[in-house]
Amino acid sequence: MRAPFFCCLVEFVPKDGVVLMKISRLFLPLAGLMLLAAPPKSGIDRAALDPTCKPCDDFWRYANGGWVDKNPIPAKYPVWGSFVTLEEQNSEKLRGILEESAKQTSGPAAKVGAYYAACLDTAAMDRLGLKPLEPMFARIAQISNLSGLSNEILAMEKVSIAAPITVYADSDYKNSSQVIMMLDVSGLSLPEREYYFKDDDRSKNIRTEFVKHIAKMHELTGVPADQAAKLATTIMAFETKLAETRMKLVDRRNPDNTYNKTDLAGLKTAAPGFSWNALIDAEGLSQTIAINVEDMGALKGFGERLKDTPLDTWKAYLKWRWLNSTAASLAKAYRDQNFYFKRTVLAGVKEMEPRWQTCSAETDGAMGEQLGQVFVAKYFPPAAKARMMTLVENMRATLRDEIPGVPFMGPATKKAAIDKLNSFFPKVGYPDKWRDYSALTITRDNFFANELASRAFEHRYTMSQAGKPVDRAKWGMTPPTVNAYYNPSLNEIVFPAGILQPPFFDMEADDAANYGAIGAVIGHEMGHGFDDQGSKFDSLGNLRDWWTEEDRKKFDERAACIVDQFDTIDVGDGLKHNGRLVTGEAMGDVGGLTLAYKAYKRSLKGKEGPVIDGFTADQRFFLAFARVWGMHERPEHRRMAVQTDPHPIAKWRVNGTLANMPEFFAAFSCKRGQTMVRPEEKRCKLW
Numbered sequence: 194m195r196a197p198f199f200c201c202l203v204e205f206v207p208k209d210g211v212v213l214m215k216i217s218r219l220f221l222p223l224a225g226l227m228l229l230a231a232p233p234k235s236g237i238d239r240a241a242l243d244p245t246c247k248p249c250d251d252f253w254r255y256a257n258g259g260w261v262d263k264n265p266i267p268a269k270y271p272v273w274g275s276f277v278t279l280e281e282q283n284s285e286k287l288r289g290i291l292e293e294s295a296k297q298t299s300g301p302a303a304k305v306g307a308y309y310a311a312c313l314d315t316a317a318m319d320r321l322g323l324k325p326l327e328p329m330f331a332r333i334a335q336i337s338n339l340s341g342l343s344n345e346i347l348a349m350e351k352v353s354i355a356a357p358i359t360v361y362a363d364s365d366y367k368n369s370s371q372v373i374m375m376l377d378v379s380g381l382s383l384p385e386r387e388y389y390f391k392d393d394d395r396s397k398n399i400r401t402e403f404v405k406h407i408a409k410m411h412e413l414t415g416v417p418a419d420q421a422a423k424l425a426t427t428i429m430a431f432e433t434k435l436a437e438t439r440m441k442l443v444d445r446r447n448p449d450n451t452y453n454k455t456d457l458a459g460l461k462t463a464a465p466g467f468s469w470n471a472l473i474d475a476e477g478l479s480q481t482i483a484i485n486v487e488d489m490g491a492l493k494g495f496g497e498r499l500k501d502t503p504l505d506t507w508k509a510y511l512k513w514r515w516l517n518s519t520a521a522s523l524a525k526a527y528r529d530q531n532f533y534f535k536r537t538v539l540a541g542v543k544e545m546e547p548r549w550q551t552c553s554a555e556t557d558g559a560m561g562e563q564l565g566q567v568f569v570a571k572y573f574p575p576a577a578k579a580r581m582m583t584l585v586e587n588m589r590a591t592l593r594d595e596i597p598g599v600p601f602m603g604p605a606t607k608k609a610a611i612d613k614l615n616s617f618f619p620k621v622g623y624p625d626k627w628r629d630y631s632a633l634t635i636t637r638d639n640f641f642a643n644e645l646a647s648r649a650f651e652h653r654y655t656m657s658q659a660g661k662p663v664d665r666a667k668w669g670m671t672p673p674t675v676n677a678y679y680n681p682s683l684n685e686i687v688f689p690a691g692i693l694q695p696p697f698f699d700m701e702a703d704d705a706a707n708y709g710a711i712g713a714v715i716g717h718e719m720g721h722g723f724d725d726q727g728s729k730f731d732s733l734g735n736l737r738d739w740w741t742e743e744d745r746k747k748f749d750e751r752a753a754c755i756v757d758q759f760d761t762i763d764v765g766d767g768l769k770h771n772g773r774l775v776t777g778e779a780m781g782d783v784g785g786l787t788l789a790y791k792a793y794k795r796s797l798k799g800k801e802g803p804v805i806d807g808f809t810a811d812q813r814f815f816l817a818f819a820r821v822w823g824m825h826e827r828p829e830h831r832r833m834a835v836q837t838d839p840h841p842i843a844k845w846r847v848n849g850t851l852a853n854m855p856e857f858f859a860a861f862s863c864k865r866g867q868t869m870v871r872p873e874e875k876r877c878k879l880w
């Protein structure tokens with residue numbers, strides 16, 4: 194399942210090393226939080242702290258140093274800490290469900306079980322060797338003209354292999370109740386366009402390794418070494434050409450840049466030479482369907498490449514894209530080489546995770562809403578959903594109280610902001626309506642075939658929504674996912690069951706810890722409704738400027754404060770954060786934590802929070818927040834994340850956020866001049 198276009202709390206690089214940048218009520222009455230019979234736990238693990246580090250020097254280290262020192266990054270991971278440990282616990286739970294399912298012989302559980310069993314059967318994958326790709330390679334060998342080339346690009350697009358076309362369906366940004374066709378042109382095998390151009394030593398080295406990797410993969414298919422090396426150079430040169438016309442990541446953040454609504458005629462004008470009619474037919478859509486082109490420059494570039502690139506280069510590229518995109522489902526030699534480049538070279542990972550873990554994640558990706566039904570029935574009690582809804586509504590009420598006093602909004606903007614807040618639609622735990630996988634065919638002995646069938650099924654599911662009214666019940670993440678998201682087109686905030694566990698959410702813990710952890714997560718997602726992207730969508734989810742010009746200017750100044758702050762943050766290895774890339778996420782963090790703090794205070798109704806385990810309520814609030822970001826990462830991964838991920842590095846989500854918050858300084862008696870305290874005139878504030 195794809196992540197929603199506008200995203201989320203964290204973005205881990207998926208197993209194949211490519212960052213996916215897109216896809217994509219029962220309101221409880223507002224009440225005080227649940228009163229618990231037994232005295233509540235503090236929710237703070239003292240052993241995780243580093244008491245030798247002063248909270249006002251490096252709060253991330255103070256809150257997490259004990260844990261980090263005792264928990265080096267396991268060889269199989271690029272990152273280790275809160276999110277990943279919880280993911281690991283969830284995958285253990287899924288493993289139990291999957292092993293049970295694999296024993297079934299009929300019904301939906303049996304299909305899930307068969308997918309898992311076929312994934313575990315690496316011996317069968319090894320026996321097949323390159324066989325699964327032979328039909329595709331034979332088709333490519335036959336291509337003799339543009340029409341043949343178009344056909345293969347279409348066949349790849351239907352299983353979500355961008356070569357370089359990607360098609361999916363999503364809400365029309367300017368008419369959010371309607372789903373239209375979305376088209377993007379990408380097709381890069383390195384994580385992001387800048388990887389093709391940056392000229393520091395590490396980037397140059399990655400490119401050298403990448404060319405070697407392409408050659409090696411070809412050698413595995415039986416191509417002689419000298420020919421493989423030539424192909425690798427040709428493919429690298431071609432991908433670099435594609436990268437040249439691709440929009441920069443920071444520019445893609447602006448929805449005005451990625452909204453280019455057109456139609457079939459528009460596609461033909463932008464990139465003549467491609468069989469656009471055939472594409473629309475293949476998707477089963479009307480020739481009059483509305484189409485949004487995300488990256489018009491890249492589309493025109495694609496048209497140019499159809500004209501100026503020799504057919505043999507195209508054919509080499511298509512073969513490579515098949516190989517590259519399916520290598521993890523092929524025989525061992527391919528899986529190993531693929532792992533070496535995408536996980537070791539790019540992310541610093543030393544060894545593969547156990548096969549069952551890969552297969553648990555693969556099955557969640559392929560049939561997550563089938564698997565998720567069992568997961569939530571077993572592990573997500575109704576009381577957790579109820580308490581979470583109460584937290585969400587308390588946060589909403591707090592922001593409703595705050596908006597009238599916000600200095601950067603005039604009366605008209607405030608009214609629109611309250612409309613937007615009132616129509617925020619929270620989804621908690623799991624979908625009300627589950628997806629039906631009966632049209633997906635799975636066999637027990639061919640993982641490659643299952644993988645392709647699942648991709649095609651997913652693609653058809655998405656495309657079946659194009660040209661229709663939006664289905665508000667659909668989810669962009671599966672229930673076991675440890676993440677959360679805001680989707681501006683639906684104006685919804687979504688929290689899968691997978692994240693609603695400690696250290697994010699603890700049914701037994703005192704409120705201070707829950708507001709600091711999951712409260713800040715809720716506030717973060719709400720904050721996305723008002724960040725550099727989300728603030729451009731109105732209460733109905735339409736891309737429309739609902740700000741007065743003057744208010745927008747003041748808002749932009751607040752965003753610029755965050756850009757400036759993060760531009761100066763040194764993350765180590767001579768790298769700095771890219772302020773423009775992380776603005777939205779960092780604004781979500783600053784706004785979200787402030788809101789969670791105010792909501793906590795509001796829930797106390799004027800009383801003082803209790804002291805538990807030697808910490809004041811405010812101290813526990815900030816410690817719980819910092820523990821959510823108790824993660825450390827390999828330098829290779831950090832380097833990749835700083836270039837591709839709109840989320841700041843964990844340490845800076847804590848220290849960067851708290852350095853702006855006087856409530857934090859008061860809780861730990863931090864004084865001006867200490868590292869954690871940003872001078873007053875430089876502090877960034879959303880609410």
Ligand SMILES: [Zn+2]
Binds near residue numbers: 781
């Ligand atoms: Zn986010």
